[in-house]
Amino acid sequence: MSMGHGGGGAPPVFRGVDIAAQKRRNAEAPEIPDLGKRVVALFRPYIWRLAFTGFLVVAGAAIAVVPPLLVERIFDDALFPTDGGPVDIPLLIRLVAGMIGLFLLSAALGVVQTYYTATIGNSVTGDLRVKLFDHLQAMELAFFTRTKTGVIQSRLQNDVGGVSGVLTNTVTSILGNLVTVVASLIAMILIDWRLTLIAVILMPFLVLVQRRVGQVRARIAGETQESLSELSAITQETLSVSGILLSKSFNRQRTESARYQDENRNQVRLQVRRAMSGQGFFAVVQVLMSSVPAVIYLVAGYLITGNADGTITAGTIVAFTTVQARLLMPLMGLMRVALDLQTSAALFARIFEYLDLKPAISDAPEAISVSQAPGPLGRVEFRDVVFRYPDAAAGARPTLDGVSFVADPGQHVAFVGPSGAGKTTVLYLTPRMYEASGGSVLFAGTDVRRLTQESIIDNVGIVSQETYLFHATIRENLRYAKPDATDEDLEAACRAANIHHIIERFENGYDTIVGERGYRLSGGEKQRIAIARVLLKDPPVLLLDEATSALDTVSERVVQEALDAAARGRTTLSIAHRLSTVIGADVIHVVDGGRIVESGTHAELIASDGLYAELAAQQLAASRILETEATDALGRRPTDHARRRGDRAPDQPAVVLTPTGPVRVPDEA
Structure with missing residues (x-):
């Protein structure tokens, strides 16, 4: 049976789009x-x-x-x-x-x-x-x-x-x-x-x-x-x-x-x-x-x-x-x-x-640089922020509805909640990649609409769950963040990101071609190179968008250690589905339906027995099932297999998830 469209019949509709109608509209030259x-x-x-x-x-x-x-x-x-x-x-x-x-x-x-x-x-x-x-x-x-x-x-x-x-x-x-x-x-x-x-x-x-x-x-x-x-x-x-x-x-x-x-x-x-x-x-x-x-x-x-x-x-x-x-x-x-x-x-x-398209986001005529802002560098604040995506249906509920919080310099603020709750939107509003529909987003004590976009981006580092690497060498991908970085700078950043010892194993070292979108590397390796790239930029504010969600448990542990190192001394806003990665955050905001419904530390939120506690219970149950299945299948603890992976430096102990969070397990003799 042929899988093609064929020449006759109704016009093809692909992925919800009437292609014939779209072509008729687009073929008409606009009046300029x-x-x-x-x-x-x-x-x-x-x-x-x-x-x-x-x-x-x-x-x-x-x-x-x-x-x-x-x-x-x-x-x-x-x-x-x-x-x-x-x-x-x-x-x-x-x-x-x-x-x-x-x-x-x-x-x-x-x-x-x-x-x-x-x-x-x-x-x-x-x-x-x-x-x-x-x-x-x-x-x-x-x-x-x-x-x-x-x-x-x-x-x-x-x-x-x-x-x-x-x-x-x-x-x-x-x-x-x-x-x-x-x-x-x-x-x-x-x-x-x-x-x-x-x-x-x-x-x-x-x-x-x-x-x-x-x-x-x-x-x-x-x-x-x-x-x-x-x-x-x-x-x-x-x-x-x-x-x-x-x-x-x-x-x-x-x-x-x-x-x-x-x-x-x-x-x-x-x-x-x-x-x-x-x-x-x-x-x-x-x-x-x-x-x-x-x-x-x-x-x-x-x-x-x-x-x-x-x-x-x-x-x-x-x-x-x-x-x-x-x-x-x-x-x-x-x-x-x-x-x-x-x-x-x-x-x-x-x-x-x-x-003739006008960018929806542009610098105001009187915009100033972040360095001229009166507030402390690294402070991020949301004041009753409302946001609707431009293509949202009329009358649809806003993605964010009255969100307010403060992240002080050096503080780790985490956002958790169900999918579609609006967590990622919070991160992309911070460097003004989207414009708030209402309320204010403040960076260094100043509304981002009064700051130049270039200066905001210069002070923000982003690590997303979809790491993008160019079809180039590791060295070239790293220097994308800092073109004048020395080899010593690259090595220091990679050591901090826990990837230098992996790169040294490659035949061409830092001159290894990573392939399109980094497909020649594992997920954990790509993420650690992305972290090293951000460390080279050395921004005061770090945004982590589910940076470990696509990784296995072992890779997640190694990457999380690199993220923890990258976050030291920086204001960090992070999003995570796996609560084990944000247990140590200074403040955890629980987002649901575009609103912050709970806030506090891990212990406080568990004690309040709200949505966060429910999410934690669900993940703990899933973790126990996986550990039981792994033990039955392998006849050994998952950490034994993790040690043989060679995915961590020799001096780093294994980590397993427990009801209270990640716990280091010392190597056995």
Whole structure:
């Protein structure tokens, strides 16, 4: 049975999204005011080079019109003199030499023009790409949680790449072809105005048809770019390490291949439509323009027959048809450029649509640095904070509702509670990655809205449950936090994070490639490298977002020891599902339904017999079951197996979970 979508039937719906409807919406180019002016403004930094390029283009186009005029003299004055005399060899040599010289000069100007055109066009393209990338970097975190990574990548690569040719060639193409067309028309009028009228009589009609063709191509271009965005999104989702692991785990490779094939088939269809749109129009233009010389010969015959004044000669006809033939390519070039501009307008609109996005979180005009804040560095305070996610349904209960607490410098404040209670939101509001809907978040005694985002982030270190490592060496991943860190700094941070002895075992040590997202390392190793990276940053405030939730018991114990070392002397806000990791916190806040429902130390909360005590009882029961099963299966204590793992330094004793928390177990002789 085939697992693909198939070609017919209802439009596919994938992961809750009506793909066909979404494509129709996205393919429509947004209305961008002053689009033409904004595109022209991209060339402003290169105005002088552009002016010089324009001079080269005009000179080259003007030179290209002269040889046909020389042809008339070659025929009428040198080869077949009108006075009936012999061939004028000296004049013929001068005229031919002049033509060859003009060809050489035109070729030289063309090489220089190409260099400047390529330099300016690619520079503008690069500037646009960097401008878009920088703008996206400034967008708030919520933008990236609601937008596919592949779609963002497509805007940077496919859309900017799609306008690259226009930025590189349009200005010179318009200028060069326009000068050639004007010069050719002037030359044709000078040769014979009557023949010129016949040659250009259909041009207004062609311009009207060209505009209609351009509108069709612009619509197809928008659909093509949206299809490319979807292809990029599928590739990014499916061929990443996480994506390929997921598809293999559920044996969905055929489904993913079918999804890619469907979109690729759509992309091929659109590319063919895009390539063929307007080809019939250009074929008609080419036939008409190519047929003009035949009509000219016919009309010239009648004119010669009806006029004995000799104004139309063989040289006149040859020169006119030569100039007219040279009119075909620049005229079609202008029409193609006009179509390209109409087509690229959809792509420029997509790019400027992103550039026009306003970050939901930005620095206030009078924002100050954390170093200028009057309060103690490391103090974090929430005052009646309310928060709703931007895409929350109208009337939905807020994620946080009136949350208040204080974390003093050096204090460890933990947050526990059921999933979805709002714990992670508390952490991400602290460095202002999200904006509070109500109330105030204070950092160093100052509302974060009055502080610069950069200075807040400089004073905060984050260790999340999803550790992100680049496909680079351990050394490069560590120096992401502090580019100028010495090898001694790296080693000290890794020793503090309890990972140095592991790194030393690798064949390449700190130069070991960790693989995409660190997949060549174990979960515990990745987390300890992430901790070492934060230690290199040395922030006064540490945010721990369930940093050990994805680890096994042994790895959790080792990583927790590294976290404890990292937290010393710092304000620490931590979230944990496993209560054993926060038993030693100075204050534990229990969050439920977006509110803090209990606060106190571990002992106080156990004694109060509330939600915290209930969670602790559930975890203790689960821990006892696991210990019993492990003992029955292995015939030994789990700590015996833990010692053989070699996942801790030799001088570190094993740790087991007991009803009162983690307890160290000394090594047996």
